[in-house]
Every structure is written in structure tokens, then in C-alpha cells.
Amino acid sequence: xxxxxxxxxxxxxxxxxxxxxxxxxxxxxxxxxxxxxxxxxxxxxxxxxxxxxxxxxxxxxxxxxxxxxxxxxxxxxxxxxxxxxxxxxxxxxxxxxxxxxxxxxxxxxxxxxxxxxxxxxxxxxxxxxxxxxxxxxxxxxxxxxxxxxxxxxxxxxxxxxxxxxxxxxxxxxxxxxxxxxxxxxxxxxxxxxxxxxxxxxxxxxxxxxxxxxxxxxxxxxxxxxxxxxxxxxxxxxxxxxxxxxxxxxxxxxxxxxxxxxxxxxxxxxxxxxxxxxxxxxxxxxxxxxxxxxxxxxxxxxxxxxxxxxxxxxxxxxxxxxxxxxxxxxxxxxxxxxxxxxxxx
Numbered sequence: 001x002x003x004x005x006x007x008x009x010x011x012x013x014x015x016x017x018x019x020x021x022x023x024x025x026x027x028x029x030x031x032x033x034x035x036x037x038x039x040x041x042x043x044x045x046x047x048x049x050x051x052x053x054x055x056x057x058x059x060x061x062x063x064x065x066x067x068x069x070x071x072x073x074x075x076x077x078x079x080x081x082x083x084x085x086x087x088x089x090x091x092x093x094x095x096x097x098x099x100x101x102x103x104x105x106x107x108x109x110x111x112x113x114x115x116x117x118x119x120x121x122x123x124x125x126x127x128x129x130x131x132x133x134x135x136x137x138x139x140x141x142x143x144x145x146x147x148x149x150x151x152x153x154x155x156x157x158x159x160x161x162x163x164x165x166x167x168x169x170x171x172x173x174x175x176x177x178x179x180x181x182x183x184x185x186x187x188x189x190x191x192x193x194x195x196x197x198x199x200x201x202x203x204x205x206x207x208x209x210x211x212x213x214x215x216x217x218x219x220x221x222x223x224x225x226x227x228x229x230x231x232x233x234x235x236x237x238x239x240x241x242x243x244x245x246x247x248x249x250x251x252x253x254x255x256x257x258x259x260x261x262x263x264x265x266x267x268x269x270x271x272x273x274x275x276x277x278x279x280x281x282x283x284x285x286x287x288x289x290x291x292x293x294x295x296x297x298x299x300x301x302x303x304x305x306x307x308x309x310x311x312x313x314x315x316x317x318x319x320x321x322x323x324x325x326x327x328x329x330x331x332x333x334x335x336x337x338x339x340x341x342x343x344x
Contacts, residue, residue: 015058022051026059033066042066042075049082057086064099073110076103094131097123101137105144120144135165139175146178146185154182170194173206177300190215190296191284195247198262198271203247205300210327211243212319213296214312217274217287219251220261225291229265232293235313236269243298243323244316249274249281251290298323 017026029044042063049059060083067076080100087093101123108116124141127134142157158179165172174192178185190213194204205213216232218225236246246269252258258273274281277288285294293312295303297319 013058015056015061017048017052017056017059019052022048022056022059025051026056029059029062033062038066038070039072042070042072046079054082055086057083060086068103073103073106077107090130094127094134097127097130098134098137101127101140101144105140108144109147114148117144117147121148133164135161136168136171138164139168139171142175142178143185146182149186151182154185155179158182158185170204170206173204177206177209184299184301187299187301189300190294190302191281193281193284195249195272195281197247198259198273201270203270203272205296208245208296209300210298210323211245212298212316212323214244214246214316215285215294215296216246216248217251217282217285217290217292217294218248219290220254220257221252222290228291229267233266235316238313239316239320242320243327244320246270247272249279251276251279251282251287295319298326 017023025044025048029041029048032038032041032044045059045063045066049056049063052059060079064076064079064083067073067079077100080096080103084093084096084100087096101120104116104120104123107113108120121141121144124137124144127137128141138157138161142154142161145151145154145157158175161175162172162179165175170192174189190205192205194202196202214232214235216228218228220226232246232248248267248269248271250258250262250271250273252273253275255273261267262271272281276282285292292305294305295312295315297303303315303319
């Protein structure tokens with residue numbers, strides 16, 4: 001039987017609040033979220049959980065997701081700690097330890113806090129003890145260890161990830177690079193991603209290692225983007241044939257309009273459409289306004305974000321020169337590393 005005025009379809013779903021006041025606050029939180037007010041929504045979901053006696057797992061799940069979306073790492077940590085006692089199975093507990101570890105890792109990296117990084121390691125280990133098949137935890141655990149300069153242990157975790165994972169090709173490329181050069185795991189690396197460009201090429205961030213990359217987020221409906229187009233075209237042509245790649249990522253929702261614009265404007269460099277600010281690549285790069293242009297060095301390190309930066313060509317020239325220099329040294333180093341007497 002349901003309370004008067006409450007139909008079966010209106011009844012709380014598993015994990016949602018059962019307290020009347022909490023239900024109202026929960027509904028307000030959803031309304032805030034629907035209107036794009038993520039911080040208010042997060043606070044309201046947390047309030048609903050308190051009104052529900054701290055037993056609303058769905059309130060905390062939604063609050064955690066919003067905290068991550070707005071970069072509120074400390075809030076995300078607190079929410080995960082509140083959430084953990086509600087998990088009843090090993091899998092559920094492992095998932096929350098993992099989320100808690102991520103929040104702590106982000107704080108540790110952003111604020112240079114070794115304490116947070118050490119705590120993240122404890123949480124990653126707890127997740128693996130409860131659910132050893134979570135291969136991605138090895139990868140992330142390795143990053144925390146690298147930031148703590150525990151390189152041997154970090155190396156072991158990246159190796160464990162590569163040995164165990166069969167489902168994350170983008171992360172496998174990145175993990176292999178970290179395995180070869182652990183110090184890169186401490187750098188501000190461009191997010192690993194994979195796209196199929198307009199001309200059918202399969203591009204991953206790590207497949208572009210050795211090249212300087214300029215990623216340009218734009219849209220046909222963006223006036224400043226159209227104004228910047230001649231400059232992007234000039235850069236693409238000026239450095240053609242050098243270890244340099246331009247990747248333009250459109251936020252257009254209309255596929256046909258995007259393709260027509262690209263063709264009519266002679267945009268012959270790499271093109272991809274991410275379909276809005278909530279697109280996968282846009283989200284990874286935290287793009288909230290366009291035009292937004294990112295420069296990435298030959299090691300994959302995110303150098304800078306530019307918005308109408310007139311000095312971008314000078315910066316690119318220096319990075320490309322460095323890439324050429326490193327590339328020219330590699331055959332010499334390889335020869336020097338050969339055992340004496342081995343000329344083949």
C-alpha cells in the first residue's frame with residue numbers, strides 16, 4: 001500500500017530518500033541540475049541525504065557526480081566518505097573506494113599535497129583488495145605513486161595494468177608511455193583520447209607522440225571562431241611537413257552543416273566533430289567557451305591554452321624546434337646503445 005496521494009510510479013526508487021522533506025529537497029536538486037545549476041544541485045542532494053538520516057545512496061551518487069563535474073574535489077572526497085558506509089557488497093564498496101581515491105588524487109595533484117596522494121594510494125589498494133579485476137585502478141594507483149616519486153612501485157602498477165587490461169586501448173597507449181618514462185606520469189599530460197577524423201583517420205593522443213599538437217575547439221556558429229580561422233589555416237600551412245599536427249574539433253550539432261563549412265573553407269588539416277560542450281573530448285579538456293586552443297608538446301605535455309593568442313606561432317616554433325632536435329638525436333643514441341661489435 002502507498003501513502004495517500006502517492007502512486008506506485010511516484011514511489012521512491014531504490015536508494016532514493018524516503019523522508020518527506022528529503023524527497024522535496026531531492027526534487028529541488030533535480031530541478032537545479034536540469035537548469036544547469038550544478039553547485040546548487042550538489043548542495044541540495046547532500047541536504048536531502050542529511051534529511052533522510054544519511055541513508056540516501058542515490059543522493060550521494062548524484063552529489064558526487066556533480067562535485068566532480070564542477071571540480072569540487074574536497075566536496076567529492078567528503079561525499080564519498082559519507083557514501084561508503086551505505087555500500088553493502090564488495091563491488092559497491094570497491095567502487096566507492098575508487099571514487100574516494102580519485103577525489104584525493106585530484107586534490108593531491110592540484111594542491112601538491114603528498115598527504116592526499118598517500119591517502120589516495122590507500123583507497124586504490126582497498127578497491128583492489130575488494131575487486132582485483134578493476135584493472136584501471138592499477139593505472140591510476142601508478143599515477144599517485146609517480147607523484148610521490150615512488151617510481152619503482154609506479155612502474156609495477158603500470159605493468160600490472162598492461163598485463164590485466166583488455167578493454168581500454170587509449171589508456172594502454174598512455175600506460176605504455178608511463179612504463180617507459182615514469183616521469184611523464186608526473187607531468188600535466190593532455191588527456192588520452194581516440195577519434196576518427198573526417199577523412200577516416202584513427203587518431204589517438206599518444207599515437208601523436210614526437211609531434212607538437214595544436215587542438216582547436218570551434219563551431220560554425222561561433223563568430224570569433226570564424227574570425228580566427230585564417231590564422232589557424234596559416235599555422236597549418238606554415239608548419240606543414242614538420243613534426244606538427246593541427247586537430248580542429250567542432251562543437252557543431254549539425255553534421256551536414258559542419259562538413260559543408262569545412263569543405264567550402266579549405267580546412268584540409270585533421271577535423272573531428274564532438275557535438276557540443278558535453279562532448280567526450282570537450283569534457284576531457286574542460287572546454288567551457290570557444291574558441292579554445294591547446295598546445296601540446298612532443299611528449300604529450302599540455303603546454304598552454306590560448307584564446308586569441310597572437311604569440312602562438314612563436315611558441316609553436318620553439319616547441320617544433322625542440323621536437324626536431326630530439327628526433328634527430330634518437331638514431332645516434334640508438335647506435336650508441338648497441339653492444340660493441342654489433343653493427344647490424
